[in-house]
Amino acid sequence: MTHWIDGPLLGFDTETTGVNPFHDRIVSAALVGRGPGGTQQRTWLIDPGVDIPEGAAAIHGITTEHAREFGAPPAQALAEISAELVAAFRFGVPVVAFNASFDLTIIERELERHSLPTIGERLGAPLAPVLDPLVIDRGVDKYRKGKRKLVDLCSHYGVEESGNLHTADVDVAATLDVLAAQAERHPELRVQSLAELHAWQAASHREWAEHFNEWRRGQGFEGPGAGLEWPLCTVQESQLASA
Numbered sequence: 001m002t003h004w005i006d007g008p009l010l011g012f013d014t015e016t017t018g019v020n021p022f023h024d025r026i027v028s029a030a031l032v033g034r035g036p037g038g039t040q041q042r043t044w045l046i047d048p049g050v051d052i053p054e055g056a057a058a059i060h061g062i063t064t065e066h067a068r069e070f071g072a073p074p075a076q077a078l079a080e081i082s083a084e085l086v087a088a089f090r091f092g093v094p095v096v097a098f099n100a101s102f103d104l105t106i107i108e109r110e111l112e113r114h115s116l117p118t119i120g121e122r123l124g125a126p127l128a129p130v131l132d133p134l135v136i137d138r139g140v141d142k143y144r145k146g147k148r149k150l151v152d153l154c155s156h157y158g159v160e161e162s163g164n165l166h167t168a169d170v171d172v173a174a175t176l177d178v179l180a181a182q183a184e185r186h187p188e189l190r191v192q193s194l195a196e197l198h199a200w201q202a203a204s205h206r207e208w209a210e211h212f213n214e215w216r217r218g219q220g221f222e223g224p225g226a227g228l229e230w231p232l233c234t235v236q237e238s239q240l241a242s243a
């Protein structure tokens with residue numbers, strides 16, 4: 001019997017100028033299709049049109065000078081990336097992204113910035129189905145202590161990563177591997193439909209965010225905290241950066 005984990009799946013990740021999906025820009029992106037027919041990969045290097053802060057460049061290795069010399073114009077790259085994502089959603093292929101609310105929100109805002117139709121506008125419907133290993137991990141193992149960055153989930157689920165995380169294509173491959181390990185360790189995930197999983201993740205994320213924000217208030221932190229919506233968030237909500 002086959003399940004959704006057998007594919008097709010479309011992994012997605014971005015590297016950016018910063019951690020705010022409403023103001024920062026995409027500097028690289030990767031899409032990795034995985035399924036019965038094998039694996040296909042496409043990557044983009046983008047000139048974001050703004051300086052890439054040194055802190056961001058130190059993480060993903062892309063400097064302003066490199067992006068300006070070798071990067072594609074953002075409107076061109078964004079149109080190509082969004083076309084692939086729209087096609088996946090239209091055919092019911094789940095888009096897999098670690099901390100999806102960051103990557104999907106930033107590409108929607110980038111499309112708006114460059115006067116291109118958003119993915120939601122082209123679909124005329126919510127972005128679904130989405131599979132987010134971070135949200136899934138929080139849902140199936142709520143009380144596990146420790147960090148839940150992608151590198152941490154690789155360790156927890158026994159996924160061997162190359163050591164080059166924070167490169168978009170490497171992050172996508174690791175994310176897909178973590179998802180496969182989650183489906184193996186928690187077989188109840190495999191038997192749910194994609195629609196059921198999508199709705200469960202949205203509810204799980206909201207529950208986590210409400211508890212997280214309550215904890216923040218108890219610690220005296222100011223600001224709105226984590227956004228309640230998933231897999232997209234609104235401009236009024238702060239976001240945790242993609243790991």
